[in-house]
Amino acid sequence: MTAESIHETGALLDVRGLTKVFGDLKACDAVDLVIGKGEIHALLGENGAGKSTLVKMLFGSLEPNAGTIVWKDRPVRISSPAEARQLGIGMVFQHFSLFEALTAAENIALSLDDNTPIRTIAAKAKALSHSYGLPLDPYSMVGDLSVGERQRIEIIRCLLQRPELIILDEPTSVLTPQEADRLFETLERLRDEGKSILYISHRLEEVKRLCDRATVLRHGKVVGHCDPRQETASSLARMMVGSEVKAVDRHADEGSAGGERLLEITSLSRKPATPFSTPLRDISLAVSAGEIFGIAGVAGNGQGEFFEAISGEIRQPASGMVRICGRDAGHLGISARRALGAAFVPEERLGHGAAPAMRLSDNLLLARHATDSKRYLGALGTIRREAIRESARHVNEMMDVRKSGEDPAASALSGGNLQKFIIGRELDREPKVLVVNQPTWGVDAGAAARIRQALIELARSGSVVLVISQDLDELFEISDRVAVMHNGELSAPLTIAEATFEKIGLLMGGAEPGPAAHPHAAETETEGAA
């Protein structure tokens, strides 16, 4: 096997038969991957396909059970991230590992293995960031930076180590379209300089646009290599999922307007609860029966605070601020709001929407003990396990939740399957109002399509769906109207017919659509000089 791989000359990285086993699960099963010099190589796959495991082995944070890694025609063992960096492999993680109370330069210094003074690092970082079109003020506090700017720190930090291979894990999931465009330009420049990039994503359009080659993983195995430019989004999705991904079926024919206003929010404001949270400023909106209302926005612009306020986890000072099915709900807690016919799906699955260590049936009880108490509770508040398990079985069947065992702990499910369960748990109640925050964040294409279809069907049955999402494709696919949340304020809603990526993207960046538009980055650049 080794002999064969060495013949593949010109390859920067040549991985053969890499295997990682966790218990009974083969997370990576004899994976082959070849990355040439100066190419952007996409690693495609659903959640749980083994992408993260593969990358962690390449970056030295996991030890493979079998297989070889050949780096520049030489077999290597990578047993720690430091060794990976020494070889010339750098990585930008999906979840940033930055300290909010330190400056950008200090964060970079922490990850370098030597004792270079901060001043030198800052100067280098600044020069590098400008030459790659990713302006960054090295002395700014991370806590004050947007998610896009934080990602720049990660990228600069990675570039400072002069890697020959850069691994990026879902880099655009937190960016506005404009920010993503800048990132693509940077990546293309890096490629032109002869660096190689391993680009992990499930956004097919992006991969088609950016990548030269793609390796597709499914269930831990490589199921295909292709040139993404020769493929269509749906053919890529088919490779990833292994079957046809059903396009979301949406009838625009029925009139959504004119229905009963089931969710009304009037002048909702909220002071920030902590120094790091966003205040809500005078938000008003009304959603009518049969309508899907989308709220776009870059993460951290008040979406979480907004969700908590509507769900009743935080109550409002005036009862009329939130009305559900025509009843004042501002003073009610989450159980009472559910009783009025509302259902909620928070962004964070583990630890908010579900208790990680508890079984699915327990997690079903968690959200439904108040609304289905007749069914699930007996005398003295005793829990009727059989009835709950029966409901959980039904939800799992309805949403095609894949799991091991009859009633596993929530944390044992993959992200997509847990999300299907959580959404199914609420849909099973047939709510009149469903509020869902990031319905398909980090969810694979198959599950995402299933979830979107379920939301559309719920609206079609005469309910209201309020979708808060960072994924513009998703919002355009399912919403009837879209508004943008920026810095705790909600823009005026646009009907889907009048909305464009461009308009929404500018609103997401905080600019009013029009000539006043101003790229965010320019400000940082000038501030940096101060």
Added chain:
Amino acid sequence: MRLELVKRPQQSKLYSALSPFIAFGLTLVAGAFLFAMLGKNPALGLYTYFVEPLTELWSLHELAVKAAPLILIAVGLSVCFVSNNWNIGAEGQFTIGAITGAALPLYFPDAQTIALLPAMLVCGALGGAVYAAIPALLKARFNTNEILTSLMLVYVAQLFLDWLVRGPWRDPAAMSFPQAPAFSSWATLPELFPMSGRANWGIVFALVAALVVWFMLSRTLKGFEIRVIGQSPRAGRFGGFSTARTIVFAFLVSGALAGLAGIAEVSGAIGRLQPQISPGYGFAAIIVAFLGRLNPLGIVAAGFVLALSYLGGEAAQIAVGVTDKTVRAFQGILLFFVLACDTLIHYQIRIVRRAPLSEPASLSTETAHGHG
């Protein structure tokens, strides 16, 4: 070669059940070393400690007397610990329960009726609950650290008791001994089988409390609420449960049971208020709660194990000639091993010999050189 902890995909049921026994076994081994280092015969020491008390009927009664407060307190603590509230002040709640319960016969010496004892028990439980409400409200309202507040209140309670029995409540007939008057027969917790030994109704209260709390924790929505808030407070709030309410509930239950244990101890085993009413039951009960895996039924068994360590300690002072401090040492060692063995529930221990992967390690240093 190195040892590696590999996280289990799911908690091991086997080790969940086995770990207290492994911990107890390791405690015995450590105890044998302890005796050997003190220059005593380890076999004799361990026998005196852990076997001899079980060989006679009267000492089985003593075992029940010691186990009763431990189980009562630990059952209450399990509600606190499961909900992630660290009540370390059960010793204080025990003391206050003894004081408020004992106040009744002291202030109403003429109330010699059958209702006196039940009223004392209720007052004891209430006193303990109110005392536990202090750290609970501070935590719920101001987010104070309940470990510190509940622990500090222990010393307040103990000094308060000390002052009472040396001052206002001292028995004038006691020749200036610091103690309150002995309880009348109406105020005394009756013994179960007076013919064979001293065991009183305290152990019955303990067993009933264990059953009731077990049922609540494992079978009812209230128990579910307590577990969710303990494991994942944000998910609990999403479920419509209140963190503050759970804090107060857990402390009230735990304080009431500790207070009940306190009044049962003074009106049963001791017979009067005195400066020292507990050999650290409130703290030993923390060990009992963990040894019993925070499951009230497991706590019953664990309570008897700890009671045995008290009894054995007394016997060993006489038979082996070690100080009473070895009891504390044993209890500490036991808690240490219990917590250490819990690792086995979540992790698997694997011995890794430097895995022969594809190439010798020298290569990676070589490449590193090339880049340096």
